[in-house]
Amino acid sequence: MVREERAYYGKHGEPRKFDPTFKGPIHSRHCTDVLCCVLFIAVILGYIALGVIAWVHGDPRKVVYPTDSRGQFCGQKGTANENKTILFYFNILKCASPAVLINLQCPTKQLCVEKCPNRFASYSNVKSPFRWNKTYWEYYRQFCQPGFNSPRKSAAQVMRDEDCPSMIVPSRPFLRRCFPDFTTKNGILTVANKTTFKDGHGKTRNVTDLRDAAKGINHVLDAREFGMKIFEDYTNSWYWILIGLVIAMVVSLIFILLLRFTAGVLFWFVIFAVIAVIGYGIWHCYWEYSSLKGKPGSDIAIYDIGFQTDFRVYLQLRQTWLAFMIFLCIIEAIIILMLIFLRKRICIAIALLREGSKAIGYIMSTLFYPIITFLLLAVCISYWAVTAIFLSTSGEAVYKVMINQGRCIYANRTCNPEVFNTSNVTKQCPGAQCTFAFYGGESVYHKYIFILQICNLFVFLWLVNFAIALGQCTLAGAFASYYWAFKKPADMPSFPLLASFGRSLRYHTGSLAFGSLILAIIQLIRVILEYMDNKLKGAENKVAKFLFCCLKCCFWCLEKFIKFLNRNAYIMIAIYGKNFCTSAKEAFFLLMRNVVRVAVLDKVTDFLLFLGKLLIVGGVGVLAFFFFTRRITIIADEAPSLNYYWVPLATVIFGSYLIAHGFFSVYAMCVDTLFLCFCEDLERNDGSAEMPYFMSPELHRILGRQEWSPRKANG
Numbered sequence: 001m002v003r004e005e006r007a008y009y010g011k012h013g014e015p016r017k018f019d020p021t022f023k024g025p026i027h028s029r030h031c032t033d034v035l036c037c038v039l040f041i042a043v044i045l046g047y048i049a050l051g052v053i054a055w056v057h058g059d060p061r062k063v064v065y066p067t068d069s070r071g072q073f074c075g076q077k078g079t080a081n082e083n084k085t086i087l088f089y090f091n092i093l094k095c096a097s098p099a100v101l102i103n104l105q106c107p108t109k110q111l112c113v114e115k116c117p118n119r120f121a122s123y124s125n126v127k128s129p130f131r132w133n134k135t136y137w138e139y140y141r142q143f144c145q146p147g148f149n150s151p152r153k154s155a156a157q158v159m160r161d162e163d164c165p166s167m168i169v170p171s172r173p174f175l176r177r178c179f180p181d182f183t184t185k186n187g188i189l190t191v192a193n194k195t196t197f198k199d200g201h202g203k204t205r206n207v208t209d210l211r212d213a214a215k216g217i218n219h220v221l222d223a224r225e226f227g228m229k230i231f232e233d234y235t236n237s238w239y240w241i242l243i244g245l246v247i248a249m250v251v252s253l254i255f256i257l258l259l260r261f262t263a264g265v266l267f268w269f270v271i272f273a274v275i276a277v278i279g280y281g282i283w284h285c286y287w288e289y290s291s292l293k294g295k296p297g298s299d300i301a302i303y304d305i306g307f308q309t310d311f312r313v314y315l316q317l318r319q320t321w322l323a324f325m326i327f328l329c330i331i332e333a334i335i336i337l338m339l340i341f342l343r344k345r346i347c348i349a350i351a352l353l354r355e356g357s358k359a360i361g362y363i364m365s366t367l368f369y370p371i372i373t374f375l376l377l378a379v380c381i382s383y384w385a386v387t388a389i390f391l392s393t394s395g396e397a398v399y400k401v402m403i404n405q406g407r408c409i410y411a412n413r414t415c416n417p418e419v420f421n422t423s424n425v426t427k428q429c430p431g432a433q434c435t436f437a438f439y440g441g442e443s444v445y446h447k448y449i450f451i452l453q454i455c456n457l458f459v460f461l462w463l464v465n466f467a468i469a470l471g472q473c474t475l476a477g478a479f480a481s482y483y484w485a486f487k488k489p490a491d492m493p494s495f496p497l498l499a500s501f502g503r504s505l506r507y508h509t510g511s512l513a514f515g516s517l518i519l520a521i522i523q524l525i526r527v528i529l530e531y532m533d534n535k536l537k538g539a540e541n542k543v544a545k546f547l548f549c550c551l552k553c554c555f556w557c558l559e560k561f562i563k564f565l566n567r568n569a570y571i572m573i574a575i576y577g578k579n580f581c582t583s584a585k586e587a588f589f590l591l592m593r594n595v596v597r598v599a600v601l602d603k604v605t606d607f608l609l610f611l612g613k614l615l616i617v618g619g620v621g622v623l624a625f626f627f628f629t630r631r632i633t634i635i636a637d638e639a640p641s642l643n644y645y646w647v648p649l650a651t652v653i654f655g656s657y658l659i660a661h662g663f664f665s666v667y668a669m670c671v672d673t674l675f676l677c678f679c680e681d682l683e684r685n686d687g688s689a690e691m692p693y694f695m696s697p698e699l700h701r702i703l704g705r706q707e708w709s710p711r712k713a714n715g
Helices: 002-011 034-057 092-096 134-143 155-161 207-213 215-291 311-316 318-341 343-362 364-392 449-483 496-507 509-535 542-576 580-593 595-628 633-638 646-684 697-703
Strands: 086-089 110-113 171-174 177-180 182-185 188-191 196-198 204-206 396-402 433-440
Touching (some): 034 364, 092 177, 215 343, 215 595, 318 343, 364 646, 449 509, 449 542, 496 509, 496 542
Parallel strands (some): 086 177
16 A cells, blocks of 8 residues: 555656745735746737827727728818718619628729718700700719819710719618618518619619619618617617616525525525526426417428518517427436436535635635636737727728729729829720729838737736636635634634735736636637638538538647646646746646546536536526516516617627626636645644644535545555
């Protein structure tokens, strides 16, 4: 047995020795991973410099304001377009390109106007062979090029040079651009209540021709209508959404506080409550499935109706409720099977959670630390988004030769609008124009914009992981001070959370940055792999697809492992104050020496905490569902009128999950810290008067004797 113990410990490091002076997180520390700390500070300074450079060269007006063919912004103050806030396309039929969905640029002349046209008109109506229609002209001239007031050109020349649009279509503004005003009445597509119109050549066209030629615009308009309805729902229900989120926060806080006194009973209640809630969901789905039997249209398959913005359509189908019922049955079966096979481990995990609830009860400030992490993450996300926008708008205006009719060798070539009229292009290609295409340029700075965007993303990932690491190390230090206090809470420091936060920033910024750097590199590689995979989606190379799939899977697993290792390394840093590599090594060996406990307790505690979050989110979600669908008769009149009730419902559910996750993340960090401290306590001490345990008697009774260890095996 002695030889077996030595071999076991020799493979996974030497166990901790008894130290009578050790009383938790050490106070005599030194700065760790100084080189990485210096690099981290230098990168932050460089990131600030990158933001300044992007701010100097970028122009967010390129995102806010549309741009006409001369490269001028519509609606910009101090210019001739100050009152012309909407962009008008001369030939909307040319906007059928998918580019209209990306940057809303069309291969036709674009003009800033005060308002969109509200009726059909064509140039042939203005200048007919028999008479000059002044009424038409006064209306039509506002959509012609500035200065084109009394045309002397022939109609063919005007159409060729695009001095005026060949026709105008009743439109409505969307994203500050004029798009055809499509409406459907009695199943018939119309524009301004008309089904036919005359194009610029006097040919009668059907509205469906306009729709087919501008399918991209249809998608944009559908998205616009869908988005407006969602915005309207948020406007009508934001007050009740906030109330739902406040309820979720209060319930989460009460749940955590109740764990302080009734952890065992409460977790068993959570387990059976989740089973009961899912069971009710199964019964409700079966009831809806049965009640729809025989109703007209209820047996239609989901894939036959396609995507519908009104989700209530799906609720009228029996297949929808059958799918819900099958899904809930699978979840219910998984939970019940886990309870049957892990019932003993659940008792052990509950004991650890009970100890964690005591620690949180003594250090209540830890429950509100996620607010600090949230603020740090908000700053990182905001800075990254603003920098990305300024970088993407830092290019110069690029102009290209556009040919309205015929062919030309200079088509789509870059041009300079200032000297274009004096060039040979206009002579060789009559009607050619130098129009704005996009923002880019050939400058040295612009060539490196993509690289700068990658740098922006990488530093963003690094900072986000550092903010999370700082929170984990801070919480670990606070909870470790609780565990290693022999007399609780008398031996605990006055402000354990604040003291741990100060130690983490003062001494271990480099170590936290080191761990965050490793994780950021892996995440950046995953982003690049996803980008390359999307670029190669149309490729037929099966080997390349398989290779990318394997790489993405491997790096996903690697990221999960690094997150687990970093989390435990931060706990060791918070306790002993060593550098990242040493702490990661000691944490890994400590976990390997207790691998059976880790394999069981880590996932079981995560499972129990997940059930707690599921109960809170499910309870608040069910309450919100009955409220927004007006099924609570007492307050049915208070419910807002909505287009899609699932909009506020989904918002409440998602927000409730984030709130519950914030509270339970503190609990999970507490449990992980106490578990590592417990493992070290078993190695350092033996429970005698000279070497007493720091753990509670209940924790030792349940955890200390349940799992095999070399010391235990030797008796």
